Amino acid sequence: MATARWTPTAKRELDDIHDFLGVERQSPQAAAHLVAEIHEKANLYATQPDMGTLREDLGEGLCIFSVKSYIVVYRAIRHGIEVLRVVDGRRDYPGLFR
16 A cells, blocks of 8 residues: 655654644644645655656655645655655755755
8 A cells, every 4th residue: 555654854844834834823724734735645646656746956766746835855665655855845945955
């Protein structure tokens, strides 16, 4: 069965996004909805890793997909994907991989 595995960094970033929206922006429902949407889309991409956009400039075999303004960086692995990062797409996220 295809699964989305999450690195500790990606989990932490997703928690930070949830906390930012839920606490600082005082929108816990929006935070929960966004996190659920990211998980749902990651699970979909786990079943078809080639659906993402290949971004060799970030690293060999790395792909991305977006959810709202967030970019999810992953790589295909046996039986799914490994989510490496979840970052705000308005950032210089390619700089994170240099």
